[in-house]
Amino acid sequence: MKVRYFAWLRQRTGCTGEEVDPPEGVRNVADLMAYLGGRHPRFAEACAASGVVRCAVNQEHVGPEHPLAPTDEVAFFPPVTGG
């Protein structure tokens, strides 16, 4: 599964993206956030604050319950500030 990080989440994890192979129990976005939090303590900190970490799967905005497939591209980012 391809994971990407943007803005200050990229700085916190220290990487723009990574290829991960999460364990069996990781079924949705919330599960993946918990799993990635184990690899990046500062990502876990950000996830602990509600509404700060947003997610897109295959470039569409999704909520924490969204199911995941191994071929998905999953992106994590703070609330957007364009315009």
Add this chain to the structure above:
Amino acid sequence: MARALVQVQEMAFTPGEELDAFIRAGRADEGAVVSFTGLVRDMALNDGLKALTLEHYPGMTERQLIAIADEALTRFGLHRCLVLHRYGRMSLREPIVFVATSAAHRGSAFEAACFLMDWLKTKAPFWKLEETAEGERWVDARAEDDAAAARWVS
């Protein structure tokens, strides 16, 4: 044929030229063109903003902007609309975003321009990083922007 044009670029642009080109490409039955230009501003006044860098998510940005523009076309019965958004580093007062809409009458053109900006601000994956005299800082999302987008959900 109604159509939506979306352009994401690093290069600076001149709003007047974009507006001229948009008007010139119009049809005989278009009676109204509305445009909006967003500028780099000093969010906290007198804070010494030196520059702004817009990070984005290539691919998703275009995808989201096309979805927003298509929604505007159908929802407001527009003839055409254009969304131009920059990314990368830019200076104070430089244009960041330009939106233009055209329709038979002004009402839907005005409304659609508001809608496009409200939705773009909450859906398009851009993040602002400010460079000030005191260092770099990421701009926080505003609750007002969420509220502005929410008013279009009926």
